[in-house]
Amino acid sequence: KAGVTQTPRYLIKTRGQQVTLSCSPISGHRSVSWYQQTPGQGLQFLFEYFSETQRNKGNFPGRFSGRQFSNSRSEMNVSTLELGDSALYLCASSVLAGNYEQYFGPGTRLTVT
Amino acid sequence: DAKTTQPNSMESNEEEPVHLPCNHSTISGTDYIHWYRQLPSQGPEYVIHGLTSNVNNRMASLAIAEDRKSSTLILHRATLRDAAVYYCILRSYGGATNKLIFGTGTLLAVQP
Numbered sequence: 001k002a003g004v005t006q007t008p009r010y011l012i013k014t015r016g017q018q019v020t021l022s023c024s025p026i027s028g029h030r031s032v033s034w035y036q037q038t039p040g041q042g043l044q045f046l047f048e049y050f051s052e053t054q055r056n057k058g059n060f061p062g063r064f065s066g067r068q069f070s071n072s073r074s075e076m077n078v079s080t081l082e083l084g085d086s087a088l089y090l091c092a093s094s095v096l097a098g099n100y101e102q103y104f105g106p107g108t109r110l111t112v113t
Numbered sequence: 114d115a116k117t118t119q120p121n122s123m124e125s126n127e128e129e130p131v132h133l134p135c136n137h138s139t140i141s142g143t144d145y146i147h148w149y150r151q152l153p154s155q156g157p158e159y160v161i162h163g164l165t166s167n168v169n170n171r172m173a174s175l176a177i178a179e180d181r182k183s184s185t186l187i188l189h190r191a192t193l194r195d196a197a198v199y200y201c202i203l204r205s206y207g208g209a210t211n212k213l214i215f216g217t218g219t220l221l222a223v224q225p
Binding site: 004031033035042043044045048055056058090092094097098101102103104105106107 | 154155157158159162206210211212213214216217218
């Protein structure tokens with residue numbers, strides 16, 4: 001069974017631009033969560049989707065948004081990029097919301113210059 | 114959300130057992146104790162979880178104190194591949210959410 005895939009793996013953007021990251025969950029998984037990882041703040045929860053509905057949102061500004069499609073694939077978008085948005089963005093999937101085991105992808109490394 | 118406290122770092126020798134402690138003194142009755150680890154340049158991976166009783170799986174064992182205010186992840190024979198950051202996380206089953214709150218974790222170094 002294929003694992004969680006994230007594209008692209010690496011991305012370099014300029015301040016003020018916007019970016020879209022993609023996550024394909026494990027086949028059959030309906031829940032997708034997103035996390036941001038930085039050296040200073042560690043791993044922080046961004047948002048969670050289940051059956052195309054946002055179930056939970058972390059403490060991030062409105063520039064961060066996401067969505068989930070009917071095939072459970074998810075995208076997150078960051079508008080008006082700031083230098084502080086440079087981070088590893090991780091996606092995790094699980095079968096159901098509230099399921100105990102989550103499977104993480106390798107992440108997308110975003111660098112904002 | 115209840116908090117966990119872990120040592121910043123630990124060292125172990127290859128093929129020796131490793132005991133990774135976690136304190137969670139404000140744990141509630143509905144909180145499960147989960148462990149994830151993150152190997153270098155990878156996303157976190159699930160290790161084990163438990164509620165009250167000790168748990169074993171192919172990766173590790175989880176020993177939970179009787180008062181549930183602390184727990185210990187046990188790697189029975191550390192290998193170089195076990196070098197990672199280990200996160201102890203409390204998850205409440207009061208709501209249907211997959212949100213994980215990561216602390217700073219314990220960086221485990223394994224010496225050959």
